[in-house]
Amino acid sequence: MPSHSPDPSQPLYAQIAQGISQLIDGQVFKAGKRLPSVREVAAQNTVSVSTAVQAYRWLEERNLITAKPKSGYYVASRNKGPALPATSRPPKYSLQVDSQNRSEQIGLENFPGPIVSFGGTCPKDPDFFDEARVRAAVNRATREHRFSLVAYTDSSGTPALKESVSRRALHLGCRLQPDNIVIASSCINAVSLCLRAVTKPGDVVALESPTHFGFLDLIESLNLRALEIPTHPKDGMSLSALQLALDTQPVKAVLSVPTLSNPLGAVMKNSDKKALVQMLTKHQVPLIEDVVFNDLLASDERRKAAKAYDVDGWVMVCGSFSKTLTPGVRMGWCEAGRWKDSVMRLKSVHGIQTTDVLEHALADLLTQSNYEARMRRLSGFLRERLEEARNIISECFPSGTRVSRPASGYTLWVELPEAFNTMELFKQCMAQGISFGPGALFTATDRFDHCLRLSFAGTWTDVERQALRKIGEISKGVA
Incomplete structure (x- = not known):
């Protein structure tokens, strides 16, 4: 297999994957046929086995190949099935x-x-989940931190969980200081705290169209106005439409799920995530980014959050692990950039406290070596x-x-x-x-x-x- 020509703008595994994709498109590798083994790809491209594995995961996520246990990787069927939905066309007013x-x-x-x-x-x-592992982590936390059950908790969250979230955020391309992270009762609670910090009743919030109905419920409860932005089912929110909205509407915040948006499942290109952050920074409009689904993608390059491109603190990133690790330990988190103190104060004022024992259990689960597997x-x-x-x-x-x-x-x-x-x-x-x-x-x-x-x-x-x-x-x- 020939090596793919290097492209400095792409990681090495993506270059290799794109080369294999071209061979699939040219039917050098035909539908249903077995692909070279991971070790063969590594040897032919003079890379590590882990890089070759990442290349195959890149192809898997794009439905170009499929993995068969104990057999290897195969070219996926050329039958693409039904067409994608049309790009949405919401009104240009809130x-x-x-x-x-x-x-x-x-x-x-x-x-x-x-x-x-x-x-x-x-x-x-x-x-989906390892219930026995979750139960064991909760039991350990209860045993090792039993005194926390009869004491008030720190309003921003336990250091153990904030440090674990900070380490996981590295996989999103983000370097978050644990002290700047606020633990919330859920991801939607974290989003709510961020919205409260940057808006007042009657303000306009831009978001994807269609969007998560929980976001609409939240906007309604805060007496905000929704400005829906045209959204492509594969590539996410239209940046040109958002630019027009920023130029013509009094947008006070943008609420977005750039990676695996709900309900479309769109994944914005990293170049577009960067452009989104630069656009909003220029207009001094905060981005509230939901990263709850990012870990469902196999590579850190695909998981990359818009927050990774934030230089001046205009991105407020929110997440949880209820969709990926355990729904029962339903806690969220946020790093609110320049609004960190406001979000911490809002959490305290509204009496939104979480449980230390569950925070320690979640920190335990996040730091176990088989998380990525x-x-x-x-x-x-x-x-x-x-x-x-x-x-x-x-x-x-x-x-x-x-x-x-x-x-x-x-x-x-x-x-x-x-x-x-x-x-x-x-x-x-x-x-x-x-x-x-x-x-x-x-x-x-x-x-x-x-x-x-x-x-x-x-x-x-x-x-x-x-x-x-x-x-x-x-x-x-x-x-």
């Missing part, structure tokens, strides 16, 4: 968010019988699940259906032809004991009535596969 709580609209409390849910993104499949395993699970779901959608949903193709994550965004109404589809599916997220929940506008978000955070058995086919069957009758 809106007051005024709707019934979106989180409650897909709640199932009053449903009388069992239900197959494609609604929420809280991971519920026991295969567990992330690769989880990411592999999710990629396979999403690809299988895409295939079912391609077979069973109406002609012309478009589907996102995220590199990993828990969700797919499905765009039916415009004649379809997914709120009516939701009602009919609920009557059959099947739930999902209607597209109207993910916007403050009147758009996305023909779209839906499917979450695959629960179990994935023949029951769920059949339920997904049922959604497609029912959808054909609601145009």
Whole structure:
């Protein structure tokens, strides 16, 4: 295999992966055929085995190759399936968010019988996480820090967890000082603290379109206005549209998920993340960045946060490990840049305290040597699940259906032809004991009535596969 010509702007593993990608495109390596082993790639390119592994992970995340246990890597099928959804086109003005709580609209409390849910993104499949390892960490923390149960905690969080978060942030390209990190009760709580620090009621917040319905609930609760920015299902928020918004609207903050956005699963290019930070720094508008899904990507280069390009403290980065490590220890964190003191004060004023024992347990889990192996395993699970779901959608949903193709994550965004109404589809599916997220929940506008978000955070058995086919069957009758 010839070495790929070096490109100083790309890491070595990416150069090798791009060379292999070109060979796949030229059908030197044909669909379904086994690729050279990792050791062969390393030898042919005079690199370490770890660099060759990173190159193959780069290709995996782009769905160009697949890994088969104890067999090696194979070229993925050339069948690309349904097209990607169109880039969103929200209005160019901000809106007051005024709707019934979106989180409650897909709640199932009053449903009388069992239900197959494609609604929420809280991971519920026991295969995703090592419950015994989590329990052992909590037991150790309870034993070693038992006196913390009868004492007040430090308002900003325990040093152990802040140091662990700081070390994990290196994988995002960020050098965060532990003393500047604030531990919150969840990622959405961290986002809330950041919004409170930089806005007042009536202010305009720019965000992706479609966006996480929890963000819209939060904006509504703080009496803020939402300005939705056109967003591509692969590359994320349009920087040209954001620039226009900054030039014409009184934007006070930008709330964004540049890596594996929810619900689209878009991953902004690193060059665009850098440009985003430079743009907002120039306009002196804070970016509140959610990095909760970044660890689901296999390489640090792909995980890189916009915060990595922040020089002057205009980026407030928020995260948690509830989607990647353990949903039960639901704590978040943030590093709020130049608003650090304001966020710490807001946490204290609002009485938002976390539990020292759980903080120590989470710090323990974050520093264990097999963390990266567990992330690769989880990411592999999710990629396979999403690809299988895409295939079912391609077979069973109406002609012309478009589907996102995220590199990993828990969700797919499905765009039916415009004649379809997914709120009516939701009602009919609920009557059959099947739930999902209607597209109207993910916007403050009147758009996305023909779209839906499917979450695959629960179990994935023949029951769920059949339920997904049922959604497609029912959808054909609601145009």
